[in-house]
Amino acid sequence: MYSTSRKRALLLTLLVMVGGTLLSALVAGRYAQQRALDTESAQVRRQLDLYAQTLQQRIDRFGTLPQVMALDPDLQDSLSRPLTEAERQRLNLKLQRANSVTRTSTLTLIDHRGVAVAASNWDQPASNVGEDYSYRPYYQQAMAKGTGRFYGIGMTTAVPGYFLSQAIYDADGKPIGVIAIKIELRALEQEWLQSTDIVMASDAHDVVFLANGDEWRYRLLRPLAPNERAEMLATRQYADRSLQPLRSRTLDVLADGGRMVRVEQPALPRPMLWQTYTLEGPNWKLHLLHDASASGAVGRSTALAAGGIWLALCFLSLFIQQRRRLAAHRQRSRRELESVLQQHAEELRTAQDGILQAAQQADSGLSRSLAHLPQGVVVIDNEQKLVAWNARYLELFRFPSDLVKVGRPIEEIFRFNARRGLLGPGPIDEAIERRLNHLRSGRPHMRESEKDDGTVLEIRGNPLPDGGFVTSYADITAYKNTARELRSLADALEHRVAERTRDLDEARREAERANRYKTRFVASAVHDLLQPLNAARMFVSVLRGKLQGDARELSEHVDAALAAQDAILNSLLDISRLESGTLQTNVRAFALSPLLETLAREFGIAAQSRGLKLEWVDTTAVVVSDEALLRRILQNFLSNALRYTPRGRVLIGCRRDGDQLRIEVHDQGPGIPESLQGEIFEEFRRLNDGVEQERGAGLGLAIVERIGRLLGHRIGLRSTLGKGSVFCVTVALGKAEAVVTPVPVVAPADPGDESPLRQCRVWSIDDDPRVCAATRALLERWGCNVELADGPQAALEIASAFNVPQLLLLDVRMGEWRGPDLYEELCVLWQAWPPVILVTAERDDALKAHAAEQGWGFLPKPVRPPALRALMTQLLVRHRGPGG
Known part of the structure; x- marks a missing residue:
């Protein structure tokens, strides 16, 4: 009996150990695999968002080109009468030059019959001239609705591309032809080749027309209906390409909409994670297939670890x-x-x-x-x-x-x-x-x-x-042997824990290095992007002063687009500075009412243009914060409120909360689902319910969250679907006696004929020739004598005591030269210290403070011409003194 009970106890112990090991391994492995899969799915979703933005930006880059070219009087005249061969040749050459500037694939002018009158590829064997395109949807859409869009394979060139078209009207408003551009998207496929994942784009018929692998291109994601096949044959969208099905079987559906699939044709050796993103404009879809086998490896490792821990507990x-x-x-x-x-x-x-x-x-x-x-x-x-x-x-x-x-x-x-x-x-x-x-x-x-x-x-x-x-x-x-075995097991477990700890420390250090590299990369990339943007805004300012009527309005639209791009780049730079901890703060006590009044006045104009009403509630409160950064937070709140409020009003006001003050912005927009309220504070996250023409880059709330964290201000959000949202920031209350009244700055008067800029000798030093050319054109329009607009080496070669400028515009980072160091060298050659304005793409608070100590001017790129003009006038007046 004793032996039987002993065997039963031993058998029960073995069952508990084996069963517990299997159960713990199964549960832990499944949980870890699901967590890893969710994490991978989120990363894939973010990667797919970036691909979608790249594709959308490439299309938006040429979105207004057909509209601009449709206003060309030469094109309108060529469609209103028969052309001679010489006129046709001049038209071909004009389209060829325009195509070389815009860098599209092809520009084609089509008459009211659908026949190509002229084309940028007129001198190529596969020329579009004389071809009949009346069956193409982009031609039919433009003649019927004014604009058209269509992706297909060129019938003469056999090169696929995305066609954008715009109708050209006569004086009576009747369409007399179409200007069409073709954008090749194969460059995107080359960029996608750098990814180890499978990236595809499909059209409204679910036909894959872009992919980073030949075996995936021209695949059907679903069977085509008879009317769809007839439409594709009529428009010859994919010419003679054979459309093969892409067969897959769904294994699991994730919480974020992703799917685990088994791809059977073309065959893949293992299950894949499939994420899809819908593009609103072209009605396309982006697909990304990601190998999620790493999550299985994580699950297996976790299962082994859980089983080992269970066995260790049993042995203990x-x-x-x-x-x-x-x-x-x-x-x-x-x-x-x-x-x-x-x-x-x-x-x-x-x-x-x-x-x-x-x-x-x-x-x-x-x-x-x-x-x-x-x-x-x-x-x-x-x-x-x-x-x-x-x-x-x-x-x-x-x-x-x-x-x-x-x-x-x-x-x-x-x-x-x-x-x-x-x-x-x-x-x-x-x-x-x-x-x-x-x-x-x-x-x-x-x-x-x-x-x-x-x-x-x-x-x-x-x-x-x-x-x-x-x-x-x-x-x-027996007791000693058991103790030795347990000590060995404990030593082995301790060794594995130490190894795992070392691996985690190395992973953390690697993540920190990657984050530092990312911050430096963003700062450098934004600096390089701001250089051509600075030149573009100066050229546009010069151009706007020479144009009248519609052309001037068009240049203002270009300037607005450049300003929007400037805002995006500055937002990226702000995020980089916030993450790297280089953004300096100036926290002090100040009255809140002037700030609210200024914001209400600025955004009130924008609200009226949208048919909205902006209301604000005055306050006598004194708060402790950085006034400029707090203004940035409230500007983002108000901008989002106006963007997502289709009708009604927007309200900004304050509520006291003990020794703190909560500044709230109320809107009457569609509201934000609870599942998205945490995500909208991430980079490049934005809702799709706003005004389409004013969709932001998804950086505003990300900057708000980081500024709030930097200043120690709590950022809050309350939202009700269908009724609206309330964004708020909570700041500390201050005392009225701690407020320091700022000294008012007298703005320089508008320059007239007696402006200090007239006949002012100015040097502009920058290593970017485009910036030098734009600066020279802008300054000469203001009446300045620009004696030099070149790089550092040219300045050092001609500088002497006989050509000292009255004012110097100086870039900061120019290859191996830094602006302040170059200024010291030039002053030695000049034997004088003329006033200088540092014009830089670097947002360095230390450099700005140094410039203020030296009495230099400081302007960030891209330069706004009115700000540059005001600062130049101010420095010249100050340098000349009261007796000027």
Whole structure:
């Protein structure tokens, strides 16, 4: 019965260990795999968003080109009458030059019959001139609706592309032809080749027309309806291309809309994560197939770790249980032994002489009272001679049958064991004498001893009242082996934990290095992008001053587009500065009312243009914050409120909250779903319910969140679907006596004929030739004499004491030269210190502070011409002094 219950307990323990290991491995592996898959899906979604923005920007880049070219009087005149060969040739050359500037694939002018009158590829073998395009949808759409869009394969060039068209009207408003441009999108496929994922774009019929692999292009994501096939044949959209199906089977649907699929044709060896993004303008879809096998590896690793932890816990539990069992067993044996010893001691005290005489006459010293003990026990008298022992004692030491006898001195037993090496290394006599002295001292002892065969004995000795000694020997080999195994397992687990900790530290350091690299890359990229943008805005300013009527209005639209691009780049730079911690703050106490009044006045005009009403509630509160950064937060709140409010009103006001003030912006927009309220504060996150023409880049709220974190201001959001949203920022209240009234800055008067800029000698130094040319044109329009508009080397070559400029415009970063260092070199050559304006794309607060200390001007790129003009006038007036 005992054996059966023991087997049952062992079987139950094994079942718990094995079952628990499998269950913990399964649950942990599944959970870790799902978490890893969700993380990968989010990363894939963000990557797909970037691809979609790149594709949309490439199309938007040419969106207004057909509209601009449709206003060309030469094109209108060429469609209103028959052309001579010379006129047709001039028209071809004009389209060819325009195509080389705009860098489209093809520009084609089509008459009211659908026949191409002229084209930019007139000199190519596959020229469009004379071809009939009346069957093409972009021609039919433009003639019917004014504009058209269509993706297809060119019938003459056999090159696929995206066609944008615009109708050309006569004086009576009747369409007389179409101007069409073709944009090649194959460059996107080359960019997609850098990705290890599969990237595809499909049209409204779910036909894949762009992909980073030839086997994926011209695949059908679903069967085509008969009317769709007829339409594609009529328009010859994909010419003679064979459309093969892309067969896949959905295995699982993720929470964010992604799918785990098994692609069967073309065949892929493993399941893929499929994410889809819908483009609103062209009604296309972007697809990305990502190998998610890494999540399976994470799940397997986690499963192994969970199983190992469960086994370790089981072994630890068994170890603790074994320790308790051994401790209880030793206690029980000790109590039994003490009881026996007390009994023997009592008998020895009452009849010592009779016991000794009976012991000496006995043939064997085996004691029946000690026979049941699991330990080996030996008893000696006060003369250190054997009195009694049990069979377990003989079994443990394997003594010969004639060695252990009553009355045998214990010294002979020690010597026999010493010859077998059981007393350890060293001289035998010293080891024996040391043990005999210990017995004579009558002190209790406990120690462990290991024999040559691996047996470990626990030796306990206790003195008897009459001077004798009793010693017990317990075999604890199994306990020691279990303890060693558990220590080995614990060491192995500790080693794995240390390795995992090192791996995590390395991953953290790698992530920090990547983040620092990203911050430096964004700052450098924005700097390089601001250079041509600065030149473009100056050229547009010069152009706007020379144009009238529609052309001037068109130049203002171009300037507005450049200003929007400027805002996006500045937002990216702000995010970079916020992440790198280089943005300086100026926290002080100031009255909030002037800031709210200014914002209400600025955004009130924009609200009226949209048919909205902007209301604000005045306040006497004093807050503690950085006024410029707080203004930036509220500007983003108001801009979003106006963008997403189709009708009604927008309100900005304050609520007190203890010793803090909550500034709130209320709108009457569509509201924000709760699932998206956390995501909209991320970069490039934006809702699709705003005004299409004014969709932002998705950076405003990301900057708000970072500024709030920098200033310690809490950013809040409440929203109700269908009713509107409330964005708020909570700032600390200040005291009125802590407010410092700023010194008003007198703006320079509008320059007239007596402006200081008239005949002013100006040098402009920049390493970008486009910026130099734009600056020269702008300054000369203001009446300045621009003696130099070139780079650092040219300035050093001609600088002397005879050509000191009255004013210097100086870039900061120019290859191996820095602006302030170059200024020092030039002043030595000039032997004078003319006023200087640093014009730079760097947003360096330390550089700005240094310029202020030196009395220099400082303007960030891209330069707004009115700001440059005002600062130049101010510096010239200050340099000339009151007596000017």
